[in-house]
Amino acid sequence: DGGITQSPKYLFRKEGQNVTLSCEQNLNHDAMYWYRQDPGQGLRLIYYSQIVNDFQKGDIAEGYSVSREKKESFPLTVTSAQKNPTAFYLCASSRGLGIDEQFFGPGTRLTVL
């Protein structure tokens, strides 16, 4: 069954701790993305990767880091430098050839206490 998985669905962390959100896809897609969604807001792009071992900052990259060591995986680390980390985080992928539809994972709701 092809798709994108994100785990966990809910995550709680104490302020000042780094936390890594996982994202795995078995769609053989080249491009992967991380978005942040706050209540009543659209999706804001954090980081994206067009190919393995390469990634670019999106519109709100400060306080976040990513890696793309494997085509299937694009983990996102929310660092203690992110001032308002509590949010719904969505990972997505696309074939990466021009503008293509994006497939989203189920999301991780992060709450920092």
Next chain:
Amino acid sequence: GQQVMQIPQYQHVQEGEDFTTYCNSSTTLSNIQWYKQRPGGHPVFLIQLVKSGEVKKQKRLTFQFGEAKKNSSLHITATQTTDVGTYFCARDGSGGSNYKLTFGKGTLLTVNP
């Protein structure tokens, strides 16, 4: 970055009424995508429009791309409770990147049965 404005932000209708959401850009779009996000869910791709003046239909949903390629609309005929959710438009990326999408803030549709 280049944005898209969506109106209205919220729309509440009685089941059976029609619904329209609009997506507007100050610059010409190469294409526009539409996504639906059910409450508590993740965005799901609905359609992509590419050609000036294009009209596409999916059952009760009609998507239009303006002649000047600066605006788009999604119209739902005879809404049902299953139509509840937030509808996002997304424009192609700026700065020469073909992999980025910029999402509007969405229109939240609620349907009273």
